[in-house]
Every structure is written in structure tokens, then in C-alpha cells.
């Protein structure tokens with residue numbers, strides 16, 4: 001199976017090769033067809049393509065496990081009390097290593113405010129591409145909790161004429177199966193062992209998703225096998241709500 005980008009599309013507008021290749025190994029012809037389709041689409045169309053795949057019955061937790069395993073990590077109960085689940089190293093990682101990509105959907109408005117608007121119905125509070133069935137859409141509150149504010153800078157991001165000009169800082173909601181989206185921040189008094197690293201490569205206009213490999217988790221000090229990977233939500237990426 002070939003996973004080359006569509007004609008005239010830049011290389012980053014693909015599902016990460018390791019992910020598609022691993023997913024393609026899952027059983028079922030329908031899944032395989034769906035995964036091929038996802039791999040061939042530019043990143044802007046992922047939400048719709050992902051919905052198709054999920055509709056075939058792929059469990060997003062299985063995809064998450066595959067995504068994590070492909071980067072020698074796993075998602076498990078956090079070592080931090082009350083923090084839910086977290087991201088763990090499945091092998092030793094050296095200082096400076098790029099661990100795995102953070103990819104997800106860009107949301108151009110204030111998730112925080114939306115989550116607490118009392119007069120909106122539950123349906124209104126769901127955020128998704130129109131093509132996603134509502135059962136697969138996360139609520140604003142869920143997205144708010146898991147979103148990361150990414151400073152794009154004009155040179156990174158030309159939001160396009162139909163989007164708000166203030167796309168300098170956008171909320172990015174990781175896809176359900178993006179393992180990097182499960183990294184916690186260290187407890188007070190503890191030091192992080194990783195950071196977000198944004199590649200200084202311009203992103204094309206109208207990008208609705210942060211492409212894979214644009215934003216990576218990078219090791220900042222030696223991480224031992226089975227240690228939790230913790231990242232400060234920091235000055236650049238300062239707002240896990």
C-alpha cells in the first residue's frame with residue numbers, strides 16, 4: 001500500500017506514515033479501505049475521514065494504543081493523584097529526542113467561555129466538523145480540558161480571509177487517538193521532562209488541523225522506561241485549560 005501525498009500537496013498534509021501503516025494492519029477490509037482513504041486525504045479533511053473510519057467500528061482507544069506504541073510510549077493511569085490518565089515512556093529516552101507529534105483540530109474561538117455559557121443547549125456546546133456524527137463530537141467542556149493554546153505567529157499561520165484575523169493564538173484539540181494529547185503537567189515543585197517543540201516551518205493557509213510533525217513533544221532531560229512524560233504547559237503553550 002502506498003501512502004504518498006496527493007498530487008501537488010505538501011508532504012505534511014498526510015496522516016503520519018507510522019500511524020497509517022500501523023492502522024492498516026488492523027483487521028477488516030472496510031477498515032483498511034477507510035484507512036487508505038484517510039492516508040490519501042490532505043490533513044484538512046481528516047475529521048470527515050476519521051468519522052468514516054470510526055463508523056466502521058474502529059475503537060479509538062485501540063488507535064490511541066497504536067499511536068502511543070509507534071512512539072515507544074503508552075497511555076495509562078497517571079502517577080499524579082487525581083490527574084486521570086497520562087503518557088508514559090515505554091523505553092529510556094535521551095535528552096533532546098523528539099518523542100511524538102501533537103496533532104489535532106484548530107478551534108478559532110474561546111473554548112473556556114463556550115464551556116460555561118449557561119444558556120446554550122448541550123448540542124450547541126458540541127464542537128465538531130459538521131460531518132461528524134454528534135455521538136463522536138466532544139463537548140466544549142471536554143475539548144476545553146484537552147485543548148492546547150498554540151502560538152502560531154503570522155509567519156506560521158495565515159488563517160485565510162474567512163477566518164478571524166486573530167489566529168495568532170489558536171486552541172488545538174488533539175484528535176481522540178493522539179497520544180501526545182494525554183501528557184500531564186508536573187505537580188507543583190516537580191520539574192517537567194519534556195517540552196512542546198514547534199517546527200519553524202510555515203503552515204499553509206486554511207489549515208484546520210495542526211499537521212503531524214509540526215508540533216512535537218521533545219525530551220528535556222533523560223526519561224527512564226516507565227516514567228511518566230510530563231510537560232509544562234509553559235509560556236509558548238501556556239494554556240491547558
Ligand SMILES: C[S@@+](CC[C@H](N)C(=O)[O-])C[C@H]1O[C@@H](n2cnc3c(N)ncnc32)[C@H](O)[C@@H]1O
Pocket residue numbers: 078080081082083084085086145146147181182183184185186187188240241
Ligand atoms: C491534556 S489533559 C491530560 C490528560 C488527562 N490527564 C486526562 O486523563 O484526560 C490535561 C488535563 O489533565 C489534568 N492534569 C494535567 N496535569 C495535572 C496535574 N499535575 N495535576 C492534576 N491534574 C492534571 C487536568 O485535568 C488537565 O485539564
